[in-house]
Amino acid sequence: MLPPKSNFSEWYHEIIQHAQIMDIRYPVKGLYVWFPFGFKLRKLVYGKLREIMDREHDEVYFPALIPETELGKEGQHIKGFEDEVYWITHGGMDELDVKLALRPTSETAMYPMFRLWIRSHADLPLKVYQVVNVFRYETKHTRPLIRLREITSFKEAHTAHRNYEEAEENVKKAISSYKEFYDSLAIPYFVIKRPEWDKFPGADYTIAFDTIMPDGRTLQIGTVHHLADNFAKTFDIKYETPEGDHAYIHQTCYGISERCIASLISIHGDDVGLILPFDFAPHQIVVIPILYKGKEELVMNVANRVYDRLKSMGFRVVMDDSDDRPGAKYYRWELFGVPLRIEIGPREAESNEAVISFRDEKVKRKISIEELTEDSIKTWAEEMHERLRRKALDSLAEKTKLFESISEIKEWIGKGVALTYLCSSTECGEELESLAGAGVLGEVLELPEGVEAEKDGSCVICGRPGKLNAIAKSY
Amino acid sequence: MLPPKSNFSEWYHEIIQHAQIMDIRYPVKGLYVWFPFGFKLRKLVYGKLREIMDREHDEVYFPALIPETELGKEGQHIKGFEDEVYWITHGGMDELDVKLALRPTSETAMYPMFRLWIRSHADLPLKVYQVVNVFRYETKHTRPLIRLREITSFKEAHTAHRNYEEAEENVKKAISSYKEFYDSLAIPYFVIKRPEWDKFPGADYTIAFDTIMPDGRTLQIGTVHHLADNFAKTFDIKYETPEGDHAYIHQTCYGISERCIASLISIHGDDVGLILPFDFAPHQIVVIPILYKGKEELVMNVANRVYDRLKSMGFRVVMDDSDDRPGAKYYRWELFGVPLRIEIGPREAESNEAVISFRDEKVKRKISIEELTEDSIKTWAEEMHERLRRKALDSLAEKTKLFESISEIKEWIGKGVALTYLCSSTECGEELESLAGAGVLGEVLELPEGVEAEKDGSCVICGRPGKLNAIAKSY
Incomplete structure (x- = not known):
């Protein structure tokens, strides 16, 4: 018997084990074993993701080990990851000359090769993806599928384009691909532009997909990054333009991890177990x-x-x-x-x-x-999908509210997402975070169906013109 | 333009890059990048392997990181791997309390969990497999698909049975699965029982699939191990028998790596490029x-x-x-x-x-x-498959010869496989190795079609009754 879903944290812990998604008894913190049933579910969910990616991307595989010399090249990037990288120092009994990082993400594994792959404008756009294990030394509370030390199923796409605008076009395409993916899972989401201080290390900007878990905390279930020419400059990736000049490429990258399965389990499940959309159920x-x-x-x-x-x-x-x-x-x-x-x-x-x-x-x-x-x-099956979608949307709408005062926001935090207006200054954002005791997820670009709010309003902190922002406690 | 295939080593090096299988320019020795075309080929080949495995096995995924305490439990096993394990000593800036090994193979990741999964005879047989990256700190000359520091595509199956005989039955099934797989690729092979001194660390015995590469060296393209209750005793894996007793399980494991693709490329290819069987060609x-x-x-x-x-x-x-x-x-x-x-x-x-x-x-x-x-x-397509099979068999038969004297064997080594008779003593085996300057692959259980030799004869060293053995230089 599962605990009631109203006790979400325990319910989640138990359903992962009892519904045979993952075995949580592996003897290292933050590492879990995919059971046969869980693996079948993973295969179906990632099958859909691959189907969507395969339309415009080539699947590839880059090594899991990145030399320290490459990982450290992009200053912002390494700063963002240095606390959570696993370092390999020894091979057998020998100490390695150059330490190797277990990839936390693959920019620095891929981009030195992009430099060799890209010669001319005819090689662009370059669009590849891989589904791989990546590693993060998580010191916070770990949780299967949500916060892991080995993310076993990281789908990461990486693209190169001729200029900022073409890369931005691809950001839009990536967002629409991810929408298609989560729509197929009947998982509702916000599309949110992360604030400056919370963007991907090395990115120009980051757009995230967030959903709300049953306990009111948000879960980031996908991110899309515009990298501009930041990495291109670091890794010296240039192409010959039709005019014969040499220009830096502009890049994007976007990822989805097994959190997609965490959201599927958490949002649709009930007191007695999993509820799976027909297309993704190992047993239909x-x-x-x-x-x-x-x-x-x-x-x-x-x-x-x-x-x-x-x-x-x-x-x-x-x-x-x-x-x-x-x-x-x-x-x-x-x-x-x-x-x-x-x-x-x-x-x-x-x-x-x-x-x-x-x-x-x-x-x-x-x-x-x-x-x-x-x-x-x-x-x-379609009718059931529509019921699941509707139910999930209703539940998300119930957990989302627009506020005009800090005190109301403070009271709401923990129950779901507080929407409010913020100007673009980092000071106001940080003040709101500290007053509300929750994180600013960023500017809401797209609200889920059934949630309505004006895009513009007065900053809840300073009163200047602001944009609709989401604030919540997150996983 | 490729070098002629008669210059095999260079031909192989060049075709891997030019036919866009793997990019060999990744900045760490022994690590390579799967190009989109190579990845498509990999997907088709492993699709066949999965199809065969799925009939009787469940696919799972176990963590890539194994704590030193588990990896070190089985004495023979750790001795066999300690020189080639990558050790993670640091997470971020912190030194880890327990060092973590990057899996060189997954016995010690899986079997502590098997202990929890197996309670009664009704849980047996347990048959699982996974396709994962494994890591070996290779100090020898590395080569794409053949000798790598990250084996990106290791299919490893692990099974548990009630007793030695049932495990042995499964060894036979595994051999017949691997035969089906290599037959589908039109790759000919010897089935050879490895000598005592060359079996898998921790195994009761090891049976290998060996093929002959164009330069006459053999390539081990699959192994099947009977583990008896060696690991069961180490990891204390018992089950309740129908009679209510508690008995150790008996285990087998068997693996195939991307060497299957190395053999496919090397054996069928010619001076101008790849030759792929119809079912596995990314472009047919x-x-x-x-x-x-x-x-x-x-x-x-x-x-x-x-x-x-x-x-x-x-x-x-x-x-x-x-x-x-x-x-x-x-x-x-x-x-x-x-x-x-x-x-x-x-x-x-x-x-x-x-x-x-x-x-x-x-x-x-x-x-x-x-x-x-x-x-x-x-x-x-079938006619072409038959032509490829026939051609590969002919070439393998040309590179295989039966000898009755050491001097003839010595002269043949480097051209292919020398067959001869050996008694079961380690001394005679080691003497032959040192006299011939090549390795004893072991007792030949099955010869490829078109190669004929009696199974029994007099030991080429001591003259006592012996079995047909294969000797060759190997990759």
């Missing part, structure tokens, strides 16, 4: 024969027929013909978030019917087995 | 319109029609309608190993015909475009 449909003495054969015949039929349609279907009583079977598959349950008892078997129910509803419906067509199942 | 078919002035439209119409037709059949097809002259086009796609080339000039376009040729043959054939059906292409 469970067939449960209700076996009464003397009627086993009748029921199993129909159940097998239904199973085979669904299987042949290409659905990921599982049959639970174990000896457990129905309640135990329901409980098990609810825990794993199976979207569609099909029960077949003797009465149903006799009349060629089945009882269907969806994981996110309490409703049972009797249908004729002929109604189990590919089209009808896809339609039901 | 190239359509080359031969454009003459005034006839462009006619030719392009037919070429586009052919391209669309092949695309709709699901083939990975590319159109080269660049302005390059035909020779340059041929050269480019030959380098990338495209199996099927379709040329369409004005004459062909007029008569609704095309000229087809296969990468491994010098033959051109004119066919009617209607003959380009899914079935005929699949048949041609």
Whole structure:
């Protein structure tokens, strides 16, 4: 049994283990093991992400080890990462001449190679991505999928362009790709431009996707960085323009980690377990024969027929013909978030019917087995997706409020996102952070559906013209 | 232009870079970058390997970092790896309390968890695998795909069974899986039981797949280990038997690295580039319109029609309608190993015909475009596979010879594999190694097709009864 989801921190801790996402018992803090079930979910979620990336990017793989000499080249970048880099000092019994960093992110592994790959304007844009493990020496409280020492599934894309504007166009494309990805997961989000003091080390600016977790804290689930020519200058990456000049490239990079799965679990799940959108569920449909003495054969015949039929349609279907009583079977598959349950008892078997129910509803419906067509199942899946999306949006809207005074913001913090107006000065931002006891996430570029607020207003600190900003406690 | 393949070492070095498999210019010895094309090839090859593994194994992911305390538990194991483990000593500015090893292989990451996963006989067999990066501090000459400091694509499977015999059954299954995999790549192999002194550290015995590279040196392209209860005793992994007793599990593990791709490139390639089996070629078919002035439209119409037709059949097809002259086009796609080339000039376009040729043959054939059906292409692909297989087998047979005297063996070493008979004593094995100046690969369990030799004979050193052994210089 899980703790109630209202006790989110414990619920999360337990569901990760019990729904067999990750085994949290690995003997090093901040490192976890992907169970087979969790790995299947990961594969489906990252399959979607790859599908989106593959349209305009090439997948590549760069080494996990970065020499200190490269990692240290970009001043802002190394300053941002030096406290959390794992250093390899020894190979076997030998001390290494040049220390090697375990990649915390791959700019400094990739860009020395970009210098070799890019010669002329014809080589641009260059758009690549990789899905890799990256490492951060986290000293804060670690949590599976959220704050890890080995991020096992970091999708990082890196691009090069002819100038600032073309790179900015790509920032917009990246944002729209990430929107498509999170829409497919029915996860709502804010699109927020991080304040100056919180941008990616080495970036010109950073745009983040934030969602709200059930406990009211926000979770950053994706970032898109415009790097301008900052790294190009450091790594001396130039191209020949059509006019024969040599110019620095402009770059972007953007990443999504397994936090996407953390949000999927946390936002849709309930007191009894996971709730997974149909397209991402490792088991999409469970067939449960209700076996009464003397009627086993009748029921199993129909159940097998239904199973085979669904299987042949290409659905990921599982049959639970174990000896457990129905309640135990329901409980098990609810825990794993199976979207569609099909029960077949003797009465149903006799009349060629089945009882269907969806994981996110309490409703049972009797249908004729002929109604189990590919089209009808896809339609039901879309309806369920829409219900999940709607529910998640409602919950996010409830946790988001616009305020005009510091005292109201202070009271709200911990419950969700406070929206308010801030001018662009760092002083006002920092004062708000210290008064509210929470972080300024930045200027809200896009609100989730159902949340409305004007984009412009008076700075809550100084009264000068300001922009809509989000303030919250974050993971 | 590549150096001739007869100069194998340079040819290999150049083809890896020029055919865009890996970029060898990364600024750390023994680390390389997968280019987009190389990564596509990797994805196809590992897709096949995963397909085979998925039938009976669950995919999982275990952490890359192993605490010194776990890695050091199994005495033989740590002795085998201690010279080549990368040690992480610092996180940020802090020295770590317990040093962390970058996994050289994952027994000691997995088995402490197996101890928690396995309770009863009902949990057995347990069969998992992962495809991960592993790290070895190689001090010898490094080489892309062959000897690396980061093995980027290590497929390692780990299984647990009730007793020695059931584990041995699984060793046989693993061998047959690996045979299926290498057969699909048209790579011939010996199946060889490694001598005692060369088995995996911690194993009861090791069986390896060895192939012969064009320069006559062997390449180990897969290993299967019976671990007996060696690790189970170290990590205290017991299960409850049906009778209620507690017994140690017996284990196996088996691995394949990106050496599978090294063998694919080396064995099939020729002086002008890669030759890839149809199923694994990132580009399976190239359509080359031969454009003459005034006839462009006619030719392009037919070429586009052919391209669309092949695309709709699901083939990975590319159109080269660049302005390059035909020779340059041929050269480019030959380098990338495209199996099927379709040329369409004005004459062909007029008569609704095309000229087809296969990468491994010098033959051109004119066919009617209607003959380009899914079935005929699949048949041609199978014929090409058979030609590649046959050619590789012939070449391997030429490089393999049975000898009865040390002097003959000595003369042969460097040209290929010397077969001879050895008794089971370590002394005779070591003496042969020192006399022949090459390594004893071990007892040959299976010879490649076309190589014949009796399994039993007199030991070439002492004359006592012996088994057929293979001796060679290896990568």
